[in-house]
Amino acid sequence: MNAVRKVTETLDPAVVSDNPIDLLTYQRDCSVSPPGHAQAMVRPRDKDDVAAVLREATRQQVPVYVRGGGTMYAGGVNPHQGGLVLDLTGMNRILDIDLARGVVLIEPGVRFGALTQMLKPHGQTIGIIPVTGPTATIGGAASAHALGTGSARFQSFADEVVGLEVVLPSGQVIRTGSAAGPKAEYFHRFGMGPDLTGLFLGGDATFGVITAIALWLHPLPKFRDTQCYGFASAAAAANFIGAVQARELTRLVWYGSGYEAGTIKSRVLGAVPDTAPESLPQFCVGLDFGGDEPMVRHDQQLIATLCADTGGRLYPLFNESYFRHLRNEEIYWYGYAGYFSRSRCAILMSSLATPSMPAFLTAVAQLRTEYPQFLWGAAVVLCRRGLHGGIMAFYDEAREWEAAQDATQAATALLVKAGCTPYKTGKLWAEQLAGFTQYHEVLQSLKQLFDPQAILSPGNLGLGHNANLEKKSDVL
Amino acid sequence: MVAKACQYHLTVTNRMLPLISAFKKDLYHCADCNYCVDAVWAERGIDHVCATMQHHTPLTSYSGRGYIAAARAWLEGVDLDLNALGERVFTCTTCGNCEQVCPIGLHPTAVGRALRGELWAHEQVPAPLAALHQDLLRDENPNGVPRAQRMQWACGLPKTAETIESVLYLPGCAAATTTSTEARAAVALFTAAGYWVNTLGEADSCCGAPLHELGLDHAAARMFEALSGKASGDRLVVMSGLECACSWQRGAATRQALSFVAWLAQALHAGRLQLHTTRDLGSSIHLLDSCQSRRSATNSLVREILNGVGVAFTSSPTDPRYVVCCGAAGGMPRMQPESAARMACARISASEPDSLWVSADPRCVAHLRAAMPSARVFGLAEFLTTYCAGSF
Ligand SMILES: Cc1cc2nc3c(=O)[nH]c(=O)nc-3n(C[C@H](O)[C@H](O)[C@H](O)COP(=O)(O)OP(=O)(O)OC[C@H]3O[C@@H](n4cnc5c(N)ncnc54)[C@H](O)[C@@H]3O)c2cc1C
Ligand code: SF4
Ligand code: SF4
Numbered sequence: 001m002n003a004v005r006k007v008t009e010t011l012d013p014a015v016v017s018d019n020p021i022d023l024l025t026y027q028r029d030c031s032v033s034p035p036g037h038a039q040a041m042v043r044p045r046d047k048d049d050v051a052a053v054l055r056e057a058t059r060q061q062v063p064v065y066v067r068g069g070g071t072m073y074a075g076g077v078n079p080h081q082g083g084l085v086l087d088l089t090g091m092n093r094i095l096d097i098d099l100a101r102g103v104v105l106i107e108p109g110v111r112f113g114a115l116t117q118m119l120k121p122h123g124q125t126i127g128i129i130p131v132t133g134p135t136a137t138i139g140g141a142a143s144a145h146a147l148g149t150g151s152a153r154f155q156s157f158a159d160e161v162v163g164l165e166v167v168l169p170s171g172q173v174i175r176t177g178s179a180a181g182p183k184a185e186y187f188h189r190f191g192m193g194p195d196l197t198g199l200f201l202g203g204d205a206t207f208g209v210i211t212a213i214a215l216w217l218h219p220l221p222k223f224r225d226t227q228c229y230g231f232a233s234a235a236a237a238a239n240f241i242g243a244v245q246a247r248e249l250t251r252l253v254w255y256g257s258g259y260e261a262g263t264i265k266s267r268v269l270g271a272v273p274d275t276a277p278e279s280l281p282q283f284c285v286g287l288d289f290g291g292d293e294p295m296v297r298h299d300q301q302l303i304a305t306l307c308a309d310t311g312g313r314l315y316p317l318f319n320e321s322y323f324r325h326l327r328n329e330e331i332y333w334y335g336y337a338g339y340f341s342r343s344r345c346a347i348l349m350s351s352l353a354t355p356s357m358p359a360f361l362t363a364v365a366q367l368r369t370e371y372p373q374f375l376w377g378a379a380v381v382l383c384r385r386g387l388h389g390g391i392m393a394f395y396d397e398a399r400e401w402e403a404a405q406d407a408t409q410a411a412t413a414l415l416v417k418a419g420c421t422p423y424k425t426g427k428l429w430a431e432q433l434a435g436f437t438q439y440h441e442v443l444q445s446l447k448q449l450f451d452p453q454a455i456l457s458p459g460n461l462g463l464g465h466n467a468n469l470e471k472k473s474d475v476l
Numbered sequence: 477m478v479a480k481a482c483q484y485h486l487t488v489t490n491r492m493l494p495l496i497s498a499f500k501k502d503l504y505h506c507a508d509c510n511y512c513v514d515a516v517w518a519e520r521g522i523d524h525v526c527a528t529m530q531h532h533t534p535l536t537s538y539s540g541r542g543y544i545a546a547a548r549a550w551l552e553g554v555d556l557d558l559n560a561l562g563e564r565v566f567t568c569t570t571c572g573n574c575e576q577v578c579p580i581g582l583h584p585t586a587v588g589r590a591l592r593g594e595l596w597a598h599e600q601v602p603a604p605l606a607a608l609h610q611d612l613l614r615d616e617n618p619n620g621v622p623r624a625q626r627m628q629w630a631c632g633l634p635k636t637a638e639t640i641e642s643v644l645y646l647p648g649c650a651a652a653t654t655t656s657t658e659a660r661a662a663v664a665l666f667t668a669a670g671y672w673v674n675t676l677g678e679a680d681s682c683c684g685a686p687l688h689e690l691g692l693d694h695a696a697a698r699m700f701e702a703l704s705g706k707a708s709g710d711r712l713v714v715m716s717g718l719e720c721a722c723s724w725q726r727g728a729a730t731r732q733a734l735s736f737v738a739w740l741a742q743a744l745h746a747g748r749l750q751l752h753t754t755r756d757l758g759s760s761i762h763l764l765d766s767c768q769s770r771r772s773a774t775n776s777l778v779r780e781i782l783n784g785v786g787v788a789f790t791s792s793p794t795d796p797r798y799v800v801c802c803g804a805a806g807g808m809p810r811m812q813p814e815s816a817a818r819m820a821c822a823r824i825s826a827s828e829p830d831s832l833w834v835s836a837d838p839r840c841v842a843h844l845r846a847a848m849p850s851a852r853v854f855g856l857a858e859f860l861t862t863y864c865a866g867s868f
Contacts, residue, residue: 398504
């Protein structure tokens with residue numbers, strides 16, 4: 001019997017498939033990263049299934065890749081070294097909504113759309129929701145550091161996590177944060193020494209498999225409104241964003257994003273063709289406010305003043321022609337709008353300090369010059385502090401897939417040089433991360449400690465690439 | 477067996493797969509976003525996507541994305557287990573919800589149908605559907621009812637008066653062979669509106685919609701031509717089957733042919749029929765939209781009709797564009813009858829237990845009734861003639 005079969009033989013056959021047709025959809029995520037070829041997939045029903053798989057996979061040295069919604073753009077779910085894929089979408093129960101503690105406890109396969117739908121009647125929501133909300137899972141988001149709606153107000157998905165239940169490669173199950181205590185529940189993340197929760201957030205399934213997640217609840221804002229601000233340069237816009245962040249005026253901003261001249265031109269002229277091109281700003285910042293109306297209006301006034309102080313102006317035209325619609329209804333569809341121009345998109349996400357925004361945009365300009373065959377897009381997403389800088393290269397899958405991989409790798413190097421750091425690492429940033437020598441050495445030591453056989457997601461974060469495993473899965 | 481998995485060799489091997497080759501753009505455009513696999517988006521009324529994945533198997537190879545991945549792999553030269561592929565693509569209900577939610581407008585349902593067509597060409601069709609094909613050729617309906625019994629639905633109906641305006645009524649296989657009460661109620665409403673109702677009598681036959689769902693486009697077109705040839709002249713053709721209405725749209729878009737729903741809406745609008753609720757219905761009314769008409773105006777017209785006659789009703793999902801199949805359509809009822817029944821029960825259970833369920837699609841009515849005999853499921857015409865008073 002081969003090693004993969006040994007891992008799956010004790011499981012209920014209903015949760016396992018090794019049919020090659022079933023495995024076709026487990027080859028990759030939305031990314032440009034090369035697909036991988038697993039020998040089987042398991043769709044666990046609970047943490048015991050997960051523990052059984054990991055325990056035996058460690059014994060048999062079979063690679064295990066973990067998959068939620070499969071919507072990430074960094075190749076984290078792609079089974080490069082073969083083995084098994086754990087599809088966690090079957091673990092999709094909402095375990096507890098505790099309004100008194102302000103915590104919701106869910107299994108990792110719950111999709112954002114299902115969770116927000118469930119919370120709405122309680123007047124509650126969660127902090128961070130990505131553009132892929134209808135289909136992305138909470139487990140994937142925790143493991144991939146989701147961002148988007150909520151970033152400006154709450155910073156990062158990891159900040160919203162109260163605690164986790166995690167199955168380690170040994171099969172051991174741990175609970176982190178306050179729930180680590182024998183009788184305690186999830187109500188506080190920190191306290192008992194270092195923050196173990198953080199090890200698994202953004203971990204791309206390299207140290208353990210998350211089987212339950214506790215998140216903070218927040219009241220749904222009663223009133224929402226969007227505003228846009230135009231600037232003559234990206235530097236001026238960066239000063240504005242920095243000033244807003246320093247005064248903590250993102251406290252009622254649920255989403256904030258920055259747009260380049262090209263986007264402004266196409267959107268505004270598309271909606272109002274007789275707009276004088278010279279009147280268009282070079283950079284626009286859109287903010288989506290939510291809260292009690294008087295408080296929102298109060299903050300909007302303060303922000304308008306900061307905008308004027310930093311040389312900008314309120315720019316309702318961009319709001320009306322684009323940003324307001326995007327934030328109202330279109331957001332979950334809009335993420336795929338660029339796919340109409342080419343067939344696929346290589347997305348790369350980094351984080352940067354707000355003053356580095358011009359350097360980030362210079363790197364994007366360089367990519368446009370060096371790889372003119374692709375359609376490049378760029379946007380920054382505001383966090384409570386700092387920014388996320390996203391780069392998109394739209395390419396033609398049938399002709400340009402390999403070239404797009406090269407361009408994306410070049411982009412990672414360029415962004416690191418510009419002072420950005422990897423965000424949503426997966427396999428896409430692995431090479432750069434491995435270059436952060438001391439940091440990566442510590443990650444490697446931790447990997448050795450948690451996953452000595454390097455079975456979990458080999459290749460992610462540049463960790464655990466095990467040539468022996470590769471050989472082993474070749475002959476399976 | 478070890479998968480010789482799709483290598484993403486980007487040069488197509490030019491296999492002789494003309495039907496899926498026609499979808500090359502879709503195959504290379506799929507973002508793997510998984511919206512067609514499962515999605516929940518309350519604001520848009522999207523409450524899960526694929527009935528097959530929800531009620532039959534969660535394996536993504538049964539989803540729209542699964543069909544796209546399989547078609548691409550096959551085209552790229554991967555040796556697929558065609559038996560397993562057949563099991564997957566012929567189970568699909570062809571409801572089209574995966575196409576509806578695809579954020580970049582791809583056609584996974586159509587790719588699934590193209591795969592079916594290729595599998596016919598490779599003689600790799602699951603036995604239950606090969607049998608369905610035989611039934612269709614023999615009986616000219618998918619329900620196993622002998623051809624000679626097709627017109628039994630009209631037994632005892634009084635001949636309608638000859639008036640200047642006439643309709644040629646084609647109830648469709650479902651209303652004719654399984655939901656005769658709906659066909660008879662439709663006749664009552666035609667008559668009330670002053671139409672002389674004609675049928676094709678013994679010559680009435682299937683429009684080919686089930687063959688289309690099986691991926692046999694040419695055979696479906698031939699069957700349609702045979703029927704439409706019989707329906708000659710410039711008479712207004714009205715059909716109860718919503719899948720039949722799709723056949724007429726495909727086959728004779730210029731012909732004056734209407735679904736019964738569209739005809740009814742016009743008749744009410746023109747004042748030829750007056751209907752209003754008479755009885756306190758005593759139950760809440762739950763409208764079951766049809767997945768077959770998600771892209772036509774039919775589902776909205778049913779709402780207009782019910783609103784117009786003063787019936788308060790609920791529906792789920794709220795947006796009929798994203799309706800999930802009840803299990804009546806495509807290969808599902810023959811391939812996986814138990815899953816098909818589960819789908820029906822799920823649609824019914826999504827509303828209050830003692831509701832009265834109304835569907836404008838006779839095929840759904842028959843399937844829902846069979847799956848949950850205790851549920852009070854009505855066809856639209858049947859509901860109106862039972863619970864409304866008016867000029868009939
Ligand atoms: C067009 C487009 C737009 C996007 N927009 C956004 C956006 O606005 N914001 C954003 O944050 N992201 C965005 N993404 C990326 C992605 O959708 C999100 O990061 C999403 O949260 C990933 O969730 P998932 O369930 O799909 O994860 P997957 O892709 O399944 O997995 C992501 C990573 O998490 C690991 N993982 C999954 N489940 C677990 C688990 N239970 N335990 C441990 N590890 C696990 C996987 O191994 C993988 O490394 C976008 C992607 C696309 C294609
Ligand atoms: S057509 Fe309907 S049943 Fe078939 S794959 Fe698409 S959503 Fe599922
Ligand atoms: S929804 Fe469309 S793009 Fe997304 S996986 Fe399905 S077919 Fe592909």
